[in-house]
Amino acid sequence: MAEENKTEKPAAKKINEGDKIQIVKGEQKGKTGEVLMVRENSVIVKIGDHKGTGEPIKTVVNHKNYKRMK
Numbered sequence: 001m002a003e004e005n006k007t008e009k010p011a012a013k014k015i016n017e018g019d020k021i022q023i024v025k026g027e028q029k030g031k032t033g034e035v036l037m038v039r040e041n042s043v044i045v046k047i048g049d050h051k052g053t054g055e056p057i058k059t060v061v062n063h064k065n066y067k068r069m070k
Contacts, residue, residue, distance in 0.1 A: 015043060015068060023047075025065040032069065033059075 015021070019035045021043070033045035041062060048057045 015063075020069040021045060021061070021066040022069055023059075023061055023066050026061070028059055028061070 017035055022032045031047050033047035035043050036046050037044040042060050046056045046058055
């Protein structure tokens with residue numbers, strides 16, 4: 001009785017770099033941003049630019065804490 005160990009990971013949300021999302025949970029709740037990078041358990045999102053330096057403001061959001069904007 002040889003059983004195969006299933007190590008398949010659950011499918012991540014169908015999100016791609018450049019997509020717009022809205023954060024629905026956490027410190028940045030209600031903000032919208034652009035996906036910069038998709039990771040296994042989260043996405044890196046640009047939510048704005050720093051007024052003084054012009055540097056992007058980025059945050060990491062878990063897949064279950066955002067929704068894709070249409």
